[in-house]
Amino acid sequence: MDLGISGKRALVCASSKGLGRGCAEALAAAGVELVLNARGAEALEMTAQAIRDAHGVAVTTVAADITTEAGRDEVLEAAGDLDILVTNAGGPPPGLWSDWSRADFIAALDANMLTPIALMQAVLPGMMARGWGRVVNITSQSVKSPIPALGLSNSARAGLTGFVAGTARQVAGRGVTINNLLPGIHATDRAVSLDGGVAQREGITLDEARRRREATIPVGRYGTAEEFGAACAFLCSAHAGFIVGQNVLLDGGAINATLSRQNRAGPRRAARSAPRAARRRPCPAAPGLLSRPETRLKPSDTA
Numbered sequence: 001m002d003l004g005i006s007g008k009r010a011l012v013c014a015s016s017k018g019l020g021r022g023c024a025e026a027l028a029a030a031g032v033e034l035v036l037n038a039r040g041a042e043a044l045e046m047t048a049q050a051i052r053d054a055h056g057v058a059v060t061t062v063a064a065d066i067t068t069e070a071g072r073d074e075v076l077e078a079a080g081d082l083d084i085l086v087t088n089a090g091g092p093p094p095g096l097w098s099d100w101s102r103a104d105f106i107a108a109l110d111a112n113m114l115t116p117i118a119l120m121q122a123v124l125p126g127m128m129a130r131g132w133g134r135v136v137n138i139t140s141q142s143v144k145s146p147i148p149a150l151g152l153s154n155s156a157r158a159g160l161t162g163f164v165a166g167t168a169r170q171v172a173g174r175g176v177t178i179n180n181l182l183p184g185i186h187a188t189d190r191a192v193s194l195d196g197g198v199a200q201r202e203g204i205t206l207d208e209a210r211r212r213r214e215a216t217i218p219v220g221r222y223g224t225a226e227e228f229g230a231a232c233a234f235l236c237s238a239h240a241g242f243i244v245g246q247n248v249l250l251d252g253g254a255i256n257a258t259l260s261r262q263n264r265a266g267p268r269r270a271a272r273s274a275p276r277a278a279r280r281r282p283c284p285a286a287p288g289l290l291s292r293p294e295t296r297l298k299p300s301d302t303a
């Protein structure tokens with residue numbers, strides 16, 4: 001299918017590897033000129049050259065931390081007028097709800113909520129004035145189904161989702177669409193790092209941690225960056241002008257729901273089925289409260 005976006009110009013943030021790179025590759029295959037960003041200059045330039053060689057499109061690189069104001073200014077200056085924006089950044093670390101400080105929340109909000117919002121605020125006026133634009137935010141399955149150990153991610157991404165829900169409807173009349181792509185588990189460095197944490201805690205190999213996690217996904221495997229990129233390119237295409245303010249889940253069927261999220265074991269059932277000792281373990285950070293066993297990262301968790 002011709003996506004109808006050949007010659008358009010896109011900024012893909014955090015794109016030297018993983019899902020961001022998958023989006024960049026798919027847009028390049030559709031003939032889109034790219035501005036790519038990541039902090040590490042070497043991997044970024046290698047990715048850019050591979051894309052130039054494979055697809056023959058112009059690729060500009062800006063090595064900068066997209067979660068800082070200075071980094072965003074540098075990237076936006078190099079990007080100029082954009083038709084397409086794909087926002088992305090690294091995800092927050094796992095942990096326990098009672099341990100996160102204000103500084104931890106501010107860092108997560110900065111990276112995964114306020115950065116994409118600032119980027120949208122910078123590029124939307126130009127897109128609206130030109131009468132065409134596409135924005136795709138890479139968020140997480142945790143927006144639909146919270147992951148207890150990734151509460152920083154749950155919080156920041158829920159905030160971004162709320163902003164998009166309202167803003168997408170305000171800009172749609174000017175030819176600009178904003179949608180979110182929600183990755184479930186994909187085979188990237190982020191997944192390897194989360195699997196590594198599970199392997200260490202459970203005393204199992206990395207392969208075993210991955211095998212256990214794959215068993216929780218109906219398709220029986222992790223998603224690929226290529227599949228993710230193809231979905232992103234379609235949302236950025238000429239054919240997607242009627243898709244507005246959606247949260248598109250790419251999870252191989254992992255979240256078990258008909259229309260909206262159904263807990264596999266609702267809070268009461270989960271509490272009833274939890275071992276008595278685990279249910280009654282006091283919370284170290286808040287004596288008097290009981291800690292919940294599901295606050296540890298499980299093999300099926302990623303965001």
Ligand code: NAP
Binds near residue numbers: 018066186
């Ligand atoms: P990844 O494979 O670790 O790749 C992350 C990319 O982002 C790299 O190119 C990295 O390059 C760049 N990056 C990270 N922080 C950056 C920053 N502050 N400024 C600029 N570039 C930055 O991660 P991924 O799996 O593609 O994940 C992408 C996003 O999707 C993350 O927010 C993650 O939490 C979320 N997600 C992923 C999964 C999954 O299964 N993979 C599932 C749910 C949600 P540098 O390190 O050189 O900057």
